[in-house]
Amino acid sequence: MSPLRADAARNRELLLAAAADEFDEHGLDASVADIARRAGVGKGTVFRHFPTKGELISAIVRSRVEELNAVAERLLTAADPGAALVEFVETAARRQQERDLSFLRGATTPIDAQQRMAALVDRLVDRAREHGAVRADVTGTDVLLLLCAPNHVVSYAPDASPDLWRRYLAIILDGLRPEGAHPLPAPPPAPLTG
Amino acid sequence: MSPLRADAARNRELLLAAAADEFDEHGLDASVADIARRAGVGKGTVFRHFPTKGELISAIVRSRVEELNAVAERLLTAADPGAALVEFVETAARRQQERDLSFLRGATTPIDAQQRMAALVDRLVDRAREHGAVRADVTGTDVLLLLCAPNHVVSYAPDASPDLWRRYLAIILDGLRPEGAHPLPAPPPAPLTG
């Protein structure tokens, strides 16, 4: 595994940035040709760096998830576990993490960073629960699944305020708190393996 | 506008049923050719009944929304407005309404039935709010947007219990109740048009 040539390393970064933009604008249906054009390289160069479109997607997901993992790790030592969980969830939603998570389905490569995120969120939720900030019957997997809901909900209101996701995140957070919680009608899901 | 010939009417129903099944299984990417095969007709017949794939989608959405509108109308006269709203939302989620709403984006034709649904949900929410069953700062549009969240959330947990949506619907419902509600950080969205 020799180090990348200078131009190759630069093009790789250009490609990741262009692909992220293109996927944000057009979803997973964005074409490889458009990504290459946006990055200012030929189409063949895309496939030299990422043998398959799916691996390009996986590379983007991996980096986003790792960013979030860093945030989660920092928050694990925060003084107020309840506020820490809220901050993590807000950060994840703000970064339009739902887009990245939606890649999860198409991702061929199982991404270990996601396993790490699951473990980190488990610990964040455990700490918040022990602190009485989260209802007893909610698991880390629940929170992980609910992460993407606010942005998805907002995607149905095309010309809405860019802050609208905060509204639905707040409603969901209220639903996750112990005050006024009703028993849940279905058991929690198994941890995500993926 | 002469009435349909007998075989044409039958084929139309076969096509709508086949298309609904195919979209459920493969999403909006299901091909017209597959739909035709499933219905046991030629591909040309599809386009005779629905000039465009989008209009086929719209026809399915319309019928689903109209079914839900009938439910909503019945519940408008229920004795307990809070329970009525819960029942409506549960019905909508159970029928995997999120799939249909996801068609909303691709639907070229603006569907008037959706306007009616928006008005009906507004009234259901108003009644529930007056009854103290829903927090004061939540609107009908909020509920309409949140309708699709449970099923969407569950779609990320592939091999999960088919009842898992109930769990997340319950959490969201707890978040919609007045007890333990924190002020919402963003204003409500404008009513959905279209």
Added chain:
DNA sequence: CGACAAACGGACCGGGCGGTCAACTTGTTA
């Protein structure tokens, strides 16, 4: 330098898509 491997680019391929069409079949109606 010069030479070689690494990287690049874009024409090209097979395949699947939505949609069209003209020849054919069938329900309807007098």
Added chain:
DNA sequence: TAACAAGTTGACCGCCCGGTCCGTTTGTCG
């Protein structure tokens, strides 16, 4: 039952997609 319009069919079209390939360019290093 005859005759016509309504309906059906599947081959066909143009398009765009992900992915390949090879002739060309370019960074690297002795």
